[in-house]
Amino acid sequence: MPGDSPNVTGASQLEHELANAEFARITAYPDGDSVAAAGILAKTCSALEVPFRLRAGTPASNPDTEADTTVIVVGHHRPDPETNDIHVGGRGPASKDAFEATRDVDGVEADPVLALAGLTTLPTPVDETAGDVRSLAEDLGYLSQRPGVATATQDLMNGLANALTIHSPFSGRPDRAQANLAELELPVEMDVDGHRRLEAFAATATAPTGRPSAREALQTGIRPYAVEDGRFQTLAGYGDVLRAVARDAPGIGFGLVLDDVDESEALEVLGKHAEAAHQCVRRAEVFEYDSFAVARVDGESLTDDRVEAALPTVARLVRDFRTPMSTCYAVTDGYAAGATRTAEAVGPRVQAAGRSLDGGGLARQHRGEARFDGTAEEFVQTLRDEAQTTTADPTP
Secondary structure, eight states, X not given: OTTSOTTBOOHHHHHHHHXXXXXXXEEEOSXXXXXXXXXXXXXXXXXTTOOEEEEEXXXXXXXXXXXXEEEEEESOXXXXXTSOOEEESSSSOHHHHHHHHHTTSTTOOXXXXXXXXXXXXXXXXXXXXXXXXXXXXXHTTOEEEOSSBOOSSSOHHHHHHTOSSOOOTTTTOXXXXXXXXXXXXXXXXXXXXXXXXXXXXXXXXXOTTOOHHHHHHHTTTBSOEEETTOSSSBHHHHHHHHHHHHHHOHHHHHHHHTTOSOHHHHHHHHHHHHHHHHHXXXXXXXXXXXXXXXXXXXXXXXXXXHHHHXXXXXXXXXXXXXXXXXXXXEEETTEEEEEESSSOOHHHHHHHXXXXXXXXXXXXXXXXXXXXXXXXXXXXXXXXXXXXXXXXXXXX
């Protein structure tokens, strides 16, 4: 990270900045990884007796801050070169960056489980990104991998229905999940065999066609890391909670990562987010172009704000389970979100398309979102025009 830009901060510099801050203003991208990172940074501020303020959304372009205010931007793709902001996770995992920067600060007990939960929300499998963070959590006895499905709660009906790592006929439908569970006749106290049977059922229901992209995405949702005596049942289940609160209720999300909010409040947010997202995935019309797919979403029975909150999840789930394309944009009139599992800079592309239609957006390298003044069709045409221009002139 150091060297990309004068205000992209490495672990040692971030540790120094926090230790010398008088007041910290932390702005996180509204996704699970960034909310987890913001929580780790805020806990560090508390341990160092540094007052702080947390928010999710767009970093202020000209923040009205005092000279003694330290501005920390978490997860956003590019820092503003005109500011002295500290930038965390712009080109990589924010939660891992935050953990590594704070784990050795005196008086700070950085939470490896929270960092790992944030990592599960990124496109790269956590086994490939976690490094010594996972090793530390395992050494401390926090994690153990087992068969089964990655759920947030021990209640299997709601756990299956609300999982955001998979998309199946039971997803977002607790009644159908309960009916499927009854047919499986699983033991009341789940054992290894019960978890294996549940995993086999979920895998078959989620990726019945055997499409490679679906099989790959499914790996995050099965054979989970169970969290011993944790707030949520599994690591990826915790990640699903972070995804949901980051989108629908960032105030609850920040309260959760600061241990100020009960888990039940966050699980309620997860349930509503899962219902909206899976409903949109089912109803979306999917179109495939040369380099990306588009999921055209109409709210129908959902309110506009629920559709907007769900669209980043919709883009990811459609990409993983409804199209072979590696990049997908979920679009409705006036709002769009994109997700990719490649190195393509999807976030900046979404942001630029929004700006070209008199709007604006937020960007990470692998995901982004935009509000704009126009129809879904106009946004898609803007994306297609930009893709054709890039193909015609590949010069950076």
